Amino acid sequence: EAAVTQSPRNKVTVTGGNVTLSCRQTNSHNYMYWYRQDTGHGLRLIHYSYGAGNLQIGDVPDGYKATRTTQEDFFLLLELASPSQTSLYFCASSVGTGENTLYFGAGTRLSVL
């Protein structure tokens, strides 16, 4: 079973604060994704990457930066956090796209006060 580990699991920050969410996968998957999920809604794609050093823009990228430093590690950065970014964040990975299974981390719950 593919392992995707997110940290921290919970984070509280203030408006204007600086936050980094971390994601590590241990199966050398090519693709990694950052999604956000707001209460009562499905997931929305923020950024994704298909390899170290690569970054692709998702559907809701405003206010977020991401970096893929290695095959295993994908980071999501909020440099000036706003209350609208309060959400549940999921990282996921897959070998490829299409029929390749998506494996999710346990999620990071972020509150911006």
Place this chain on the structure above:
Amino acid sequence: GQQVQQSPASLVLQEGENAELQCNFSTSLNSMQWFYQRPGGSLVSLFYNPSGTKHSGRLTSTTVIKERRSSLHISSSQTTDSGTYLCALERGTNTGKLTFGDGTVLTVKP
């Protein structure tokens, strides 16, 4: 408008009853996937089903492209099936970009 619409928004069953969850999409489809989200929040992939019917245990997924719909059938529901079921379509060919529906919250009572 929303590209992926799921119905019903919520469903309550008695254990042993069957469930039929629907996913309708308004854009062209390259692939359809179904996910289960546990009450604690974690997600697991259930089906990749771009067309036709697939089975996995008590679960059956059917996608009919020309009717722009996909369904998830759960037979003989169990309390452990409780959670949220999400469908997602992939836009473009092998882009990895999924658009999710808002989900169906299923509660199975003993």
